[in-house]
Amino acid sequence: MAITTAPGTTRPGRPARPYPAPPRPSSGFGRKVRDNLTGHAFLIGAVVCFAVFSWYPMIRGVVMSFQRTRRGETTWVGWDNYLRILDDPSFWPAWKNTIYFTVLALVLGYAVPFFVAILLNEFRHAKGYLRILVYLPVMLPPASALFLFKYYAYDPSEAGLFNAVLKALHLPTSEWMQSPEMTMPAMVIASTWMNMGSAVLIYLAALQNIPGELYEAAELDGAGIWRRIVNVTVPQTRLILLLLAMLQIVATMQLFIEPLILANGAGAEDSATSVAYLIYQHGFFQNDLNGAAALGVIMLVVLAGFSAVYARLTAKQD
Amino acid sequence: MSVPQYRKAAALALVAGLGLSLTACSTKSDDGDSNAGGKVTITVDCQPVGSQKELLQNWNADVAEFQRQNPDIVVKSVSVGEQCNNPPDFTARLAGGTVTDVFYGYMTDLQQVLDSGQAMDITEYANKENVPTWDSVDPALKEVFTDGGKLYAVPVKNYSMGLVYNKVLFQQAGLDVNNPPKTWADVRAAAKKISALGNGVAGYSEYSAGNTGGWHFTALLYSQGGQVLTPDGKKADFNNPMGRQVLQNLKDMRYGDNSMGARQLLQWGDLLTNAAAGKVGMFIGAPDATQAIVSQFQGKFQDWAMAPMPGQDGPAKGTLGGGEGYFFKKGLTPEQVKAGLKWIAYQKLTPGKGQFDYVRAKPQNYPVGLPQPLLFANGSEAQKQELELRKANANLDTANFALFEATPVPIKGEPRNAQAIYAVLDAAMSGVLTNPNANVDALLKTAEDKVNQLLAAES
Numbered sequence: 001m002a003i004t005t006a007p008g009t010t011r012p013g014r015p016a017r018p019y020p021a022p023p024r025p026s027s028g029f030g031r032k033v034r035d036n037l038t039g040h041a042f043l044i045g046a047v048v049c050f051a052v053f054s055w056y057p058m059i060r061g062v063v064m065s066f067q068r069t070r071r072g073e074t075t076w077v078g079w080d081n082y083l084r085i086l087d088d089p090s091f092w093p094a095w096k097n098t099i100y101f102t103v104l105a106l107v108l109g110y111a112v113p114f115f116v117a118i119l120l121n122e123f124r125h126a127k128g129y130l131r132i133l134v135y136l137p138v139m140l141p142p143a144s145a146l147f148l149f150k151y152y153a154y155d156p157s158e159a160g161l162f163n164a165v166l167k168a169l170h171l172p173t174s175e176w177m178q179s180p181e182m183t184m185p186a187m188v189i190a191s192t193w194m195n196m197g198s199a200v201l202i203y204l205a206a207l208q209n210i211p212g213e214l215y216e217a218a219e220l221d222g223a224g225i226w227r228r229i230v231n232v233t234v235p236q237t238r239l240i241l242l243l244l245a246m247l248q249i250v251a252t253m254q255l256f257i258e259p260l261i262l263a264n265g266a267g268a269e270d271s272a273t274s275v276a277y278l279i280y281q282h283g284f285f286q287n288d289l290n291g292a293a294a295l296g297v298i299m300l301v302v303l304a305g306f307s308a309v310y311a312r313l314t315a316k317q318d
Numbered sequence: 319m320s321v322p323q324y325r326k327a328a329a330l331a332l333v334a335g336l337g338l339s340l341t342a343c344s345t346k347s348d349d350g351d352s353n354a355g356g357k358v359t360i361t362v363d364c365q366p367v368g369s370q371k372e373l374l375q376n377w378n379a380d381v382a383e384f385q386r387q388n389p390d391i392v393v394k395s396v397s398v399g400e401q402c403n404n405p406p407d408f409t410a411r412l413a414g415g416t417v418t419d420v421f422y423g424y425m426t427d428l429q430q431v432l433d434s435g436q437a438m439d440i441t442e443y444a445n446k447e448n449v450p451t452w453d454s455v456d457p458a459l460k461e462v463f464t465d466g467g468k469l470y471a472v473p474v475k476n477y478s479m480g481l482v483y484n485k486v487l488f489q490q491a492g493l494d495v496n497n498p499p500k501t502w503a504d505v506r507a508a509a510k511k512i513s514a515l516g517n518g519v520a521g522y523s524e525y526s527a528g529n530t531g532g533w534h535f536t537a538l539l540y541s542q543g544g545q546v547l548t549p550d551g552k553k554a555d556f557n558n559p560m561g562r563q564v565l566q567n568l569k570d571m572r573y574g575d576n577s578m579g580a581r582q583l584l585q586w587g588d589l590l591t592n593a594a595a596g597k598v599g600m601f602i603g604a605p606d607a608t609q610a611i612v613s614q615f616q617g618k619f620q621d622w623a624m625a626p627m628p629g630q631d632g633p634a635k636g637t638l639g640g641g642e643g644y645f646f647k648k649g650l651t652p653e654q655v656k657a658g659l660k661w662i663a664y665q666k667l668t669p670g671k672g673q674f675d676y677v678r679a680k681p682q683n684y685p686v687g688l689p690q691p692l693l694f695a696n697g698s699e700a701q702k703q704e705l706e707l708r709k710a711n712a713n714l715d716t717a718n719f720a721l722f723e724a725t726p727v728p729i730k731g732e733p734r735n736a737q738a739i740y741a742v743l744d745a746a747m748s749g750v751l752t753n754p755n756a757n758v759d760a761l762l763k764t765a766e767d768k769v770n771q772l773l774a775a776e777s
Contacts, residue, residue: 046448069433069434069435070433071433071435072432072433072434072435072648079502079577084775087771087775088771088772089764089767089768089771093681155581156580156581156582157580157581159518177583177751178582178583178752179752180753204679263583264528264584264585264588265528265585265741265744266527266741266745266748267527267583267748268583268748268752269745269749269752269753269756269761270745280406283409284405284406284409284410285405285406285409285529286735286737286741286772287409287430287735287737287738287739288408288431289413
């Protein structure tokens with residue numbers, strides 16, 4: 001039922017025009033809507049999904065953070081929930097733990113995938129298999145991967161995988177998750193192992209887009225491997241590196257499943273309590289959904305502020 | 319249809335479909351409405367899950383029989399997981415308003431249920447007419463679910479804690495299974511002997527994570543004669559010699575004797591898994607801990623026995639008691655409340671029926687003969703009937719629980735705001751169990767400050 005001519009547009013004695021007549025004049029907005037009807041219709045689905053499952057809960061969370069529900073009665077309490085949360089003795093330790101994890105994750109979880117990608121990029125054989133090997137942990141459900149670490153790798157006895165290896169090498173063993181000092185490094189190791197596959201693949205794609213001539217030119221100039229990485233690889237992948245750095249920081253600040261599974265929650269002497277875990281404690285164990293909402297908003301503001309500053313700084317650099 | 323029009327149609331169909339789905343999501347189900355076709359329908363949760371085959375069969379048989387006896391009532395069962403109350407899931411259902419008409423909760427959940435605005439006052443309906451054994455139900459348990467003179471739930475289970483011990487390990491360690499430890503010093507000595515068996519066996523095991531550490535700190539404190547909060551509930555009351563003794567006992571066993579095993583930060587399932595694997599000599603728990611060891615963690619009933627809670631220098635001064643009940647969702651019609659009460663009465667509070675159908679349970683892989691649930695008041699008619707049935711149909715050696723039953727210890731309920739306090743006390747427990755240099759006084763002081771801040775914020 002394709003229409004090639006609009007009714008009433010042909011003139012007697014002249015052949016029909018091969019193109020449809022221009023539509024009747026109408027308002028710009030109406031025309032725009034009509035022209036893009038299909039696009040809008042498809043968009044509505046996404047917008048509704050975001051609105052219902054992302055934006056509405058966020059707005060509801062902000063509203064709840066200024067309310068208090070007791071005995072089924074909800075009242076406005078101003079900043080009370082925020083003040084209460086700031087007074088929570090676990091508030092600052094949770095931030096300290098979270099920031100510590102983020103910094104450690106940035107050092108380890110950010111650098112390791114980049115160097116693994118460079119290494120993989122250099123291999124001439126079995127590339128596909130190696131990539132699958134690196135990506136395999138990402139395909140494991142996070143909970144399963146963490147249980148593997150908890151019960152096999154981080155077993156505090158000498159039967160634990162890591163302790164057995166350390167003992168075989170005549171190195172001191174560790175109590176891993178039971179040691180407040182080792183809690184965060186152990187969580188970062190597990191988290192990096194679980195998540196680095198995706199970052200490695202993204203870095204690999206970026207590395208393969210670097211023109212080979214640049215390396216050849218560097219080699220002709222006598223640059224060694226390290227100089228080539230610093231002067232060619234890093235500048236050429238700078239945008240991806242910056243983007244992944246921000247994504248990594250935002251993701252690691254929301255540290256939750258690692259303490260929940262590896263440390264059974266708060267860990268030894270609260271050493272594993274993260275901000276997200278504290279939100280969970282308030283919301284689901286302390287009958288304090290409003291306090292949890294307030295802490296969620298604080299976290300949102302911190303992350304949004306960080307993202308804004310980061311975006312501004314990187315935009316200036318560009 | 320041309321390609322652009324096909325796309326347009328597809329897009330519109332997508333939008334229409336999405337709209338319909340959302341409408342469907344927001345449409346209130348009328349499953350729970352009363353008087354549909356002259357019948358009263360109630361939804362009830364805590365139906366056993368599919369993997370609990372025999373329990374599920376029993377439940378379904380109970381529903382069928384109850385509906386046959388009450389043709390005007392329809393019971394719609396809902397499963398909410400193997401553990402009927404998983405706190406995060408329970409909180410989400412409360413906050414989302416998706417609890418069933420008659421819903422399961424712990425005794426410590428009353429405040430949360432009231433705050434959510436989901437609780438219905440059932441005072442005027444809870445009587446002999448709807449629950450024939452109502453007058454036999456222990457008044458102390460009714461009190462737990464009462465607030466401001468109004469009753470909000472019907473108790474269906476009650477427990478108290480004691481010392482659970484592995485008879486096989488006791489024998490291997492040369493200990494007398496008929497003379498289990500009576501004091502914490504005895505526990506320490508026995509734990510030392512049991513852990514000397516090696517092979518990763520912990521003489522005594524204890525929780526320190528997932529709020530279970532705080533729960534057991536409370537139980538240990540009660541055994542010393544202490545209390546978590548002052549009587550007015552406004553201040554922490556555990557930073558004292560009794561609280562110190564609790565942590566010191568554990569620290570001595572963990573690092574002084576090395577009799578608690580290397581694996582710490584245990585929570586509920588972790589300890590019971592180790593126990594079922596024969597790696598735990600003793601722990602404190604309720605009688606149904608043995609049931610969990612057998613039905614969920616593949617242990618053996620005959621390996622376990624139970625003694626009263628140990629005390630510091632003599633018999634324990636108290637033991638922690640808790641339990642569960644069924645709440646009623648706000649907004650039910652009087653007919654629904656009565657129907658719900660009749661169902662609870664049939665399935666949970668009638669000797670010989672439902673959970674007390676010991677004749678049915680005897681050949682199944684579930685224990686008959688545990689000194690639990692302690693639902694009926696001492697000397698009441700229902701208690702007599704239940705005890706007779708239990709004795710006649712016991713499928714486990716009741717002698718294993720004779721000491722526990724014969725030496726009752728005063729039962730103390732859990733503190734107000736229990737879960738939040740337990741979360742704080744987890745850190746004190748994990749401190750002495752994971753840090754050989756833990757400062758007991760500092761751990762207690764920190765926990766005290768945190769609980770006081772928490773209580774101040776609550777008020």
